[in-house]
Amino acid sequence: MPQFEEIRPYYDTEVNQAIREIIDHPMLKAMMNFTFPEWTDDQWKTLMLHCHSIRDFQINFIYPGVQKVLEKSSDGLFTSGFEKLEENTSYLFISNHRDIILDTSLLNACLYEKGFFMTTSAIGDNLVKKPFLKHLSRLTRNFTIKRGLPARELLESSKLVSAFIRQSLLRENRSVWIAQREGRTKDGNDLTHKGVLKMISMASDEGEHFLDYFKRLNVVPVSISYEYDPTDILKMPELLAKARQEPYIKGEHEDFNTLLNGIIGAKKRIHIHIGDVLTPGLEKIAQEVNGTVKQLQALADLIDEQIILGYKLWPSNFIAHDLLTGSDQFKHEYSDQEKALFEARFRKGVDINNPVAVENFLCMYANPVTNQKRLQDTLSQF
Template identity: 35%
Template sequence: MPVKADIGATGRFDEIRPYRDDEVKDVIARLICDREFIDTLAQQKFKWLADLLPWCIRPLIRGALKRALGRAGSVAEFQQIVGVQLRRLLDRVADGVVFSGAEKLEHDRAYLFVSNHRDIAMDPAMVDLALDEQGLATTRIAIGDNLLTKAFTSDLMRLNKSFIVKRSVTDRRQKLAALKDLSAYIQHSLEVDGESVWIAQREGRAKDGRDLTETALLKMLVLNKAKEQSFGEAFARLPIVPVAVSYEWDPCDAAKARELYSLQATGVYEKGPHEDIESIYEGIFGYKGHIEVAFGRQLTEHFADAESAARAIDRQIVDNYRLQGSHILAWQRLFGHSETVDRLKQKQVDIDWASKAQMLDARLAQVPAAHRDLFLAAYANPVQRWLDVNSDECPRDSGGT
């Protein structure tokens, strides 16, 4: 994958920036020697053997990692290796991937891609893959420190051009300082390093399927503006391109429904100690069906406030989001039939609806009865969102199955 050199972002940003080329070999060597990382891979790939003969499986995994990553001497080379593996993986866990809109982006120009957020690792990976297909440089990826509870996860993410969002800070002054550093780093990436940035439209995944841009995110982006500058003046400098990422099936759908049910029933949800890592793994290796990634147009309007800017981003994401068969079927399970949704269904002539219904039934059968409405709602909400915005229109005609 094309990657630009990191020519800045030192000193002030050292705690949060991605790794530089000159750090890659040492980080890879550290990962290969990290027993916890090796044991995690062993548990995910060869659980019974790892439990029975851990001393036997560790050197095999270390050897495989050395062969796979040992030749990477730069971020670009690391991402090229990851890109090859990602494409092979998608051949197994996806039924086709469609990219659109990236061909309209200019080469040698940095953008701030703001996308909906359904999967921790795959959302930015799919955006980067779409850019790579057009010969464009990959992005620097914003990732919360709540996901980096293990040293090896931090190393892996920062090798892949991720920078850290300090969400765990609770002190108000420290939190403001961290947000200012984050805002400054994004601006530095775009304007000084000439590096595009990916950031989710909200903090955390949209587990309920409602893709809404948080105004706090947009305010953070202009946190370092001059006092005399208005929000609109500072925001206009940002080359924001909304992106819609759509998966036919969510590998974490049952887990998300369980969390939503717990929050609804008790008001709290206690995550397991390594639940985020498990979600990352399941999101990467679980079956996704058809995937579409659609890039919108760069925002050029003047926005008086964060609320109007958020609405503009949301509108593009709604307009460009591919409504999959799973979404339409889930909406009909919850709400019955409507002329508008029936028209949406009729437009998707390539879908085997009986087969999709069977797949939905099979997934639903794995979910406790009490969770099923929330499970269906997460799939149905993109349809409802489209209806709320475009009640008298039909969506874009999109290919795929």
């Protein structure tokens, strides 16, 4: 539709032409040589030039690429909760966000393997400024969210994105992935920004309560956790600037370097958990919470609860928590070898003479433990 022209993915009718525009790009060659090391360039180019839909492009080129990334840089992808999903049903997946590209790529690989339609996914325009990345983004069914806009333009942009999400979910029956907050979580605290929920609700019908609208969207929280965050060291400058209460300005190629390191960096094990459809929880909020502001916060809390409880805690999380607290509270959750490997990684990338740097790095891994245990303790009181 014309109104979505600036933010939408390609239509299937545009896919082949878009491929022809990037077929000789060196970055595409690098991607395909990594994905299909036994193929000649002519082989993958011939196959790609016969591609005429986003689904074909994802299944024949992106999915094998994701499998190769898992093979080369992880100890496996594990899942839970997918049995809750129903075929031919669209969902609004609201997820914690750790890695620029892999979070959605891995979710879509799992959806494909389990017989579900893949999502259309939100991506910040700061990540697709280069023409090649813009093409690739649109070829993998991403829609663009503009960043850093003045207030008036931000409002109009938010309305447009909200309308696109509604169109995808309710008219096209296409699931949507969006992060629970703008940008990736860098400190391990997975908290939903109410601004994201307000933006989504903008497309509700006139006079419709936002909770009733969210019921129609089939909201499902998603938790993704990496045993090793491949970009943990790259997050440190921003965390240290924040600790010093200083503004942080990204380097010219920082986003691209982070994107690349997220793909090729060591991850060990990865887990994706699909939470429950929030409809019962939304009904409970409507009955028990008064006032739009409090209801919006209750919705954010409900999403946070599922994401935090669904987050898979790895030995790295427990090791970081014990190192941070100077205790052995969770020593039964990891081996001496796992602790030695984690400490070696940590000492290699962090100035251990800088207590602020040490604390920030460890918190990145330890906070999911703290948050999950605190939430479990709170819920056990009811």
